[in-house]
Amino acid sequence: MTTSTEVGELNEIQKLQKRSHPIRGAVALIVGIIGLIFTFVLSISFGAADISLGTIWTAVTQYSPGLTTHQVIHDIRLPRVLGAALVGASFAVAGAIMQGMTRNPLADSGLLGLNSGAALMLAICFAFFPGLPYMYLILWSFVGAGLGVLIVYGIGSLSNGGLTPMRLVLAGAAVSTLLGALGEGIALYYRIGQNLAFWYAGGVSGTKWSHLQILSPWILIAMIGALTLSRSITVLSLGEEIAVGLGQRTAAVKVWGMMIVLILAGAAVSVLGAVGFVGLIIPHLTRYIVGHDYRWIISCSILYGALLVVLADLIARMLNPPYETPVGALIAFIGVPFFLYLARKGGKEL
Amino acid sequence: MSNCYLTPSQIKLKRKNISIMVILIVLIFITFIISMNTGVIKLTPLDILWTLLGQGDAQQQVILFEFRLPRIVIAVFVGMGLAISGAILQGVSKNALADPGILGINAGAGLAVMLYVSFFPITKAAPVYLLPVLAFIGAGLTAVIIYTLSYRRHEGITPMRLILTGVAVAAGISSAMIVLTLRLSPENYQFVATWLAGSIWGSNWLFVFSLLPWLVILLPFVFVKATVLNVLNLGELTAVGLGASIEKERRWLLVAAVGLAGASVSVSGGIGFVGLIAPHLARQLVGAKHQFLLPTAALLGGFLVLMADTVGRSIFEPSEIPTGIVVAVIGAPYFLYLLARLKE
Numbered sequence: 001m002t003t004s005t006e007v008g009e010l011n012e013i014q015k016l017q018k019r020s021h022p023i024r025g026a027v028a029l030i031v032g033i034i035g036l037i038f039t040f041v042l043s044i045s046f047g048a049a050d051i052s053l054g055t056i057w058t059a060v061t062q063y064s065p066g067l068t069t070h071q072v073i074h075d076i077r078l079p080r081v082l083g084a085a086l087v088g089a090s091f092a093v094a095g096a097i098m099q100g101m102t103r104n105p106l107a108d109s110g111l112l113g114l115n116s117g118a119a120l121m122l123a124i125c126f127a128f129f130p131g132l133p134y135m136y137l138i139l140w141s142f143v144g145a146g147l148g149v150l151i152v153y154g155i156g157s158l159s160n161g162g163l164t165p166m167r168l169v170l171a172g173a174a175v176s177t178l179l180g181a182l183g184e185g186i187a188l189y190y191r192i193g194q195n196l197a198f199w200y201a202g203g204v205s206g207t208k209w210s211h212l213q214i215l216s217p218w219i220l221i222a223m224i225g226a227l228t229l230s231r232s233i234t235v236l237s238l239g240e241e242i243a244v245g246l247g248q249r250t251a252a253v254k255v256w257g258m259m260i261v262l263i264l265a266g267a268a269v270s271v272l273g274a275v276g277f278v279g280l281i282i283p284h285l286t287r288y289i290v291g292h293d294y295r296w297i298i299s300c301s302i303l304y305g306a307l308l309v310v311l312a313d314l315i316a317r318m319l320n321p322p323y324e325t326p327v328g329a330l331i332a333f334i335g336v337p338f339f340l341y342l343a344r345k346g347g348k349e350l
Numbered sequence: 351m352s353n354c355y356l357t358p359s360q361i362k363l364k365r366k367n368i369s370i371m372v373i374l375i376v377l378i379f380i381t382f383i384i385s386m387n388t389g390v391i392k393l394t395p396l397d398i399l400w401t402l403l404g405q406g407d408a409q410q411q412v413i414l415f416e417f418r419l420p421r422i423v424i425a426v427f428v429g430m431g432l433a434i435s436g437a438i439l440q441g442v443s444k445n446a447l448a449d450p451g452i453l454g455i456n457a458g459a460g461l462a463v464m465l466y467v468s469f470f471p472i473t474k475a476a477p478v479y480l481l482p483v484l485a486f487i488g489a490g491l492t493a494v495i496i497y498t499l500s501y502r503r504h505e506g507i508t509p510m511r512l513i514l515t516g517v518a519v520a521a522g523i524s525s526a527m528i529v530l531t532l533r534l535s536p537e538n539y540q541f542v543a544t545w546l547a548g549s550i551w552g553s554n555w556l557f558v559f560s561l562l563p564w565l566v567i568l569l570p571f572v573f574v575k576a577t578v579l580n581v582l583n584l585g586e587l588t589a590v591g592l593g594a595s596i597e598k599e600r601r602w603l604l605v606a607a608v609g610l611a612g613a614s615v616s617v618s619g620g621i622g623f624v625g626l627i628a629p630h631l632a633r634q635l636v637g638a639k640h641q642f643l644l645p646t647a648a649l650l651g652g653f654l655v656l657m658a659d660t661v662g663r664s665i666f667e668p669s670e671i672p673t674g675i676v677v678a679v680i681g682a683p684y685f686l687y688l689l690a691r692l693k694e
Contacts, residue, residue: 105510155686155689155690158690159689159690159691169446169447170447170630171686171689174627174685174686174689175682177622177626177681178678178679178682178683181674181675181677181682182675182679184672185671185675185679188543188675191536191540194539197528197532201528201532277521280517326529330525332521332524332525333522333525335518335521336521339514339518340515340518340519343500343514343518344499344500344502344511
C-alpha cells in the first residue's frame, strides 16, 4: 500500500541521497585530519618562544620537567592548543545540529539563549562576587548558558502547537535579547563592561590541564552523542512531516539534540565567549563539500571547527607579540570573507 | 487592493483593525501625558495642558518645551522608524528574524561612533551634533557595502543572499569593535557602551527636525507600497506572475528601510529589538495585510520606545537606564507570552 505521501517521502530521501557526496566526505575527513595534525604541531612550536619539532616530539614522548622548553610545551602550549581544538569542534558541531534541527541556515547555538545566558551570569559574577577563580567563572557561565536554553526550550515547548522551528528561533531571539539587555544593564551600572571584554578576549590562553580534565569528558560524550544522532538529524532536516512519516519520534530527537548542543556550546561559550562564527560557518562549509548527510557534516565539522580555532589562536599569538589579539575577533576576520563568498554563491547549498 | 464589495466579515475585520489602531493612539497619548510629567520637577496634568496652550510660567515652558517635549517626539519617531524598517525587511526577505540590525545599520553606526571616540577624546560640545551625523554616515556606508556585496548582475538581490551578507558584514564590524573596546579608556568606554545600549540622548529640537524629513517622506512612500509588500510576501513566482517589477520595487523598499533605520539609529544609538518585535506583534493583532500591518507596527514601535524611555528616565532617578535595555526587558517577555499563547 503506497499512498502518494509515502511516494513523496521516498522521493525526498532519494533526492537527499543524490545530494550527499560520500567520496568527497571521505576526502574531506582525511584532509581535515592531516590539516589538524599539521596546525597542532605548528601551534605548539610557534609562540613567544619558538621550539623545534624534535623538542616537541621528545617533550611528548620523554617528558623531563627539568627542561624549560619541555615545561613550556607541557604546561602552557599543549593545554592551550587542546583547549582551542575542543572549543572549536564543540562550536561547529553545536551549530551543525542547530541548523539541521531548525532548518534555518542562520541558526547557531547563540540562538538558544546560550551566549546571552552565559554572559549575564558572568556579569553577575564580576559585579557581585569580584575575584572568583577562573574555574568558578567557567562553571557559572555554563550554568547561565543552561538557564538560557531552559527558558527558550521551556517557552517553546509549553506553547500552543509545541516547538516548531520558527517558534524556537523567535523565542531564542527574544530570550537572547532579554538576557543580553540584563547583562548589559548590570555591566553599565557597575562599570564592568570592559573587564568582561578583557576576560572574553583572553580566549583559550589560560587553559590548564585541570580545566581540560573537567571539560573533555563532557565534550567527548556529547560528540559521540552527536554522531549517534546524526542520522536522525538528517531525517529531521527534511522537515517535520516527513520525519514523522518515516516513523521518527521527533520530540525525542529534538530533546537529545538540545542537550548535546547545550553541553557542547555551553562549554565552548564559557571558555571562549560568544564566537558565533564557528558554529555558523563550519557547518555551511562542510555542507557545501559533503552534501546534506549529517553523518558526514558532523564528523567533518568536528575536524574543521577544531582546525579553525587552533589556527586563529596561533595567528592571535603571532600577529603582535608579546600582545595577543582577541581570538573571537580574529575568527570573525577569517570568517567574513569566506562567508561573503558563500553568500555570493547564492546560498543555494543552504 | 481596495474593492468596493466587502463582505460583512471583511467589514468586521476592518473595524477591528481600525479600533486597534485607535487604542494604540490613545495609549501613546496617555504615555505622552505621563512622560511630560516625568522628571525631577513634577507638574500636574493641568499645568501641562496650560503650558502646552501657552499659559504656563517661564520655568514650566523651558522644562516642557526645551527638554521633555523634543525627547518625547524623538522617542515616538525613532520607534516608528525602526518598526517600519523592520516590517519592510521582514516583508521583503520573508525571514521572521530580519530586523534593521541585519542590514548592518546598528553595527555600522556603532563602529563610526566608536572610531570617533577612540581617536578624539569626548568633549561635551562636539559629540552632541557630530555623533548623529557620524552614526548616520556609518549606517549608510555599511548598508551600501552590504547591498553592493550581495548584488549580482542578471539576478539582482536575493533576500537570502542579502541576509547572509548582512550577517557576515555585521560580524566583521562587531569583531573590529571588540578590538577597539579593549583600547578605550574607561570613561570613553562607558560613553560608547551607553550609546550602544541605545538611549534617546538628543533631547533637542534640532534632532527632531533632522528626523522629521525622513519620516515625512519615507513613511507615506512605504504605506503606498503596502500592496507591493503583500505581493512580495507571497513569494517570488507569484510576484513575477502578477507583473510587479520585483527588483526595482525591492530596491526602493530596501532604500526606505535603510533610510528610516539609519536616521533612527543616529539619534538613539542601538535600540535593536523594536524593529524585530513591532512587526510581529502587529501581525498578531491585525494580520499580515500590510495596509493594516504597517501603521499598526509604526504605532506599536512609537508606543514601545516612548514607554521604555519614560520608564528608563523615572525608575532610577536621577540616573537613567538606556532605553534600549528597557525596551528589551519590557518587550521580550510580552513577545514571549504572545509567542506561547498564539498559534502560528
